[in-house]
Structure formats: structure tokens, C-alpha cells
Amino acid sequence: MANSELSKLKILYIYDYFLRHISAYDEDSGITLADLIAYLEQKTGYTFERKSIYSDFSRINEYVSANHKLIGQDSWIYLEGKKYKKCEVEDEMTVDEARLIVDAIKTTSFTDTSICDKIKDLYPVYFETASSERELYSRDRKIDHKSISWLNNIRNAMESRSALKIEYGYKLGKDVVEKSTKYISPLVLDWTNNNYYLVAIDNTKAGDGSNEALKGAIRRYRLDRMSSVAFAPKSPYMSFSSERALKTALRNFLDNSLSAYSTDSRIRLKITLKGDSHKTVLQAYNAFADKVGPALRIHDEKLTAGVLGLEFEVADVPTLYTAMFEIVTFDGVDLKIENGEINERFAKYLAKAAGK
Numbered sequence: 060m061a062n063s064e065l066s067k068l069k070i071l072y073i074y075d076y077f078l079r080h081i082s083a084y085d086e087d088s089g090i091t092l093a094d095l096i097a098y099l100e101q102k103t104g105y106t107f108e109r110k111s112i113y114s115d116f117s118r119i120n121e122y123v124s125a126n127h128k129l130i131g132q133d134s135w136i137y138l139e140g141k142k143y144k145k146c147e148v149e150d151e152m153t154v155d156e157a158r159l160i161v162d163a164i165k166t167t168s169f170t171d172t173s174i175c176d177k178i179k180d181l182y183p184v185y186f187e188t189a190s191s192e193r194e195l196y197s198r199d200r201k202i203d204h205k206s207i208s209w210l211n212n213i214r215n216a217m218e219s220r221s222a223l224k225i226e227y228g229y230k231l232g233k234d235v236v237e238k239s240t241k242y243i244s245p246l247v248l249d250w251t252n253n254n255y256y257l258v259a260i261d262n263t264k265a266g267d268g269s270n271e272a273l274k275g276a277i278r279r280y281r282l283d284r285m286s287s288v289a290f291a292p293k294s295p296y297m298s299f300s301s302e303r304a305l306k307t308a309l310r311n312f313l314d315n316s317l318s319a320y321s322t323d324s325r326i327r328l329k330i331t332l333k334g335d336s337h338k339t340v341l342q343a344y345n346a347f348a349d350k351v352g353p354a355l356r357i358h359d360e361k362l363t364a365g366v367l368g369l370e371f372e373v374a375d376v377p378t379l380y381t382a383m384f385e386i387v388t389f390d391g392v393d394l395k396i397e398n399g400e401i402n403e404r405f406a407k408y409l410a411k412a413a414g415k
Contacts, residue, residue, distance in 0.1 A: 068102075068103060069103065073119065083148075089142030090143055127150065128148060128150075130149060152182065157182050158185065169255075210255070212288045213245050214248070216290060217245045222291040223242070224240065224241070225243060225280065243278070244265075244295075247309060255282035256281055258278075258313070270299055277308060325372050325373060329396075331367070331369070332368075333365060334392040335365060340365055340366070341367070351371055351379065356369070384405075
């Protein structure tokens with residue numbers, strides 16, 4: 060049997076079983092040799108000798124040791140008590156990671172949740188009945204095929220460092236209106252506020268192509284405001300002088316942006332929330348922080364009395380004021396803005412919102 064086709068299949072079945080059905084993170088996960096022999100008989104129709112399986116264990120351990128970084132011991136498959144178990148490898152997905160990915164996919168409306176079934180098929184040991192019952196509710200809104208095609212174009216353009224031509228406008232129902240043609244050099248994709256955004260260099264704003272000029276030409280484009288995405292072979296791909304310069308520019312751009320707006324500078328925003336209870340104040344703070352990021356400093360000495368002082372570093376863009384407006388929509392919460400200019404602009408925003 061040593062050279063038969065079944066023997067060749069046997070070692071693959073053993074490797075696949077331990078990879079997919081045994082968890083390195085569950086103390087109860089393991090299989091007896093008798094059960095493994097029964098499993099192999101079910102798959103191949105042949106009963107294998109114990110000695111041949113021991114030999115396969117040795118070969119699999121040699122392979123894993125040569126190609127993976129084992130954590131804790133020298134063997135991937137090892138015997139503990141009466142069960143054969145599996146050791147952890149550095150690049151192995153954990154139970155928590157697998158379930159987190161499935162939860163994220165299920166609750167993100169643009170994804171196809173059939174992906175979850177594929178992950179469960181790959182790692183069935185991570186999704187037993189008890190854990191499946193605790194999964195989050197699925198929110199399917201599958202992304203359309205046209206958008207998938209555009210995303211593929213964008214990703215391919217980033218990999219090949221190619222410029223794109225996009226038609227970009229404003230959403231009106233399901234249509235995009237007031238469109239204009241833009242030639243851009245794509246940098247990264249971002250998922251924010253339940254939408255895909257493409258961060259790219261506007262080639263018409265790139266000037267002499269220096270790092271400083273390119274920093275000022277970075278823009279954010281929302282995918283659902285595009286009506287077409289195509290390669291632009293006659294337009295150059297604008298790039299920074301180094302990967303480090305690119306990462307620095309991207310970090311500064313994303314740090315200085317709020318939703319689809321961006322600015323070159325940030326301000327120190329000091330606010331005080333006063334409410335009828337500490338719980339209401341915390342709710343208002345969390346709603347604001349979800350939009351602008353966590354506070355740099357928190358003065359909570361009077362929180363039990365419903366008073367919370369906060370300091371943020373934010374971009375002074377239009378959506379900052381809509382985020383502050385959300386604070387005052389909480390019943391029983393008052394907002395005091397310490398920055399004079401921001402306070403004045405917010406007052407104008409409220410007056411305009413009230414139709415005054």
C-alpha cells in the first residue's frame with residue numbers, strides 16, 4: 060500500500076482534517092487514532108494500519124516545521140492523553156478572529172453574506188452550533204456588479220500604478236448628476252460612513268509633481284458618486300518620491316479629514332457637555348466621538364453631576380458642525396464651545412438651520 064494512490068490521498072486527508080477540524084485554541088479539540096482511522100475509511104473506503112498513520116504524522120510535522128513558525132513545541136500534530144491534537148502556528152487564524160470576520164461581513168450591508176458560509180466550510184471547528192446561535196443579525200445589501208467592476212479597476216490601477224478617468228458628480232436618487240471628468244492617480248480605498256471612498260491624487264492639481272504639490276492634490280472620491288471608472292493610459296500616474304513620503308501624506312490627509320471633507324490644518328476644540336445625568340452626557344459624547352475620533356483630554360471630575368469637559372483635535376470642515384449639532388439633539392444636554400471662532404460659526408450654523 061505504501062506506493063498506492065490511496066496512501067497518497069491518505070496523508071492529504073489527514074493534513075486537511077487537522078487543518079480544518081482541529082482547533083489549536085480549544086483544549087477539548089482533538090481526535091483519537093481509532094476515530095481518525097474510521098474517518099479515513101469513510102473518505103477512501105479502505106482501512107489503514109496504525110503504523111502508516113504514525114509515519115504520515117511524522118511527514119506532516121516535517122513539512123509544517125519547514126514551512127511554518129510553530130508556537131510552543133516542535134510538532135504540529137502531537138499526542139496528549141488519548142487524543143491527537145494540533146499546535147498553534149503564528150499565521151493561523153484564531154477562533155475569535157474567524158468569528159469577528161463573519162460578524163463584520165454579516166453586519167456590513169454592502170457585502171454578500173454567502174462569504175460567511177465559505178469561511179465556515181473552511182473552519183467548521185470554529186462554528187459549532189452553540190456559537191452559531193450567537194451570531195449577529197445579517198444586513199444584506201449586496202453591492203451591484205457595476206460597482207464591483209469599478210472596484211476591480213481601482214485595485215488593478217493601484218497595483219499597476221496607472222491613472223484612472225472617472226465621471227464624478229452628485230447623487231440624486233439612484234442617478235449621478237452634474238458630472239465632470241477627472242483624471243486621478245489612485246492611492247488607497249477607504250470604507251467610511253457605510254460607503255467606499257477612493258483617496259487619490261487629482262492630476263490636474265498636482266502642479267510640478269513635487270511631494271508638496273502632490274500633498275495638496277490629494278482628494279477623496281465616493282464610489283457611489285462615480286458614473287464610470289476606466290483606465291487612462293494617456294494620463295501619467297502621479298506618485299510621491301518614496302513610500303515613506305506617501306504614507307506620511309496619507310496619514311496627514313486622513314487625520315485632517317471628516318467624512319468626505321479634508322483640510323490641511325487641524326484645530327484644538329474644547330467643549331463642555333452639561334446634562335441632566337452622567338449617562339445622557341456619555342451618550343452625547345460617544346455620538347460625537349464616533350464622528351471625529353476619541354478625545355485627547357477628558358476632564359471628568361464632575362461627571363457624576365452631569366458635567367464633562369473634553370478636548371479634541373479636529374478638522375474645521377462643514378461636517379464638524381453637523382456632528383456638534385447632533386450633541387444638542389440629545390434631550391437635557393447643553394453644549395459649551397470654548398473656541399471663539401468655532402462657537403461663532405456654530406451659532407451661525409444653528410441660526411441657518413432654524414431658518415433665521
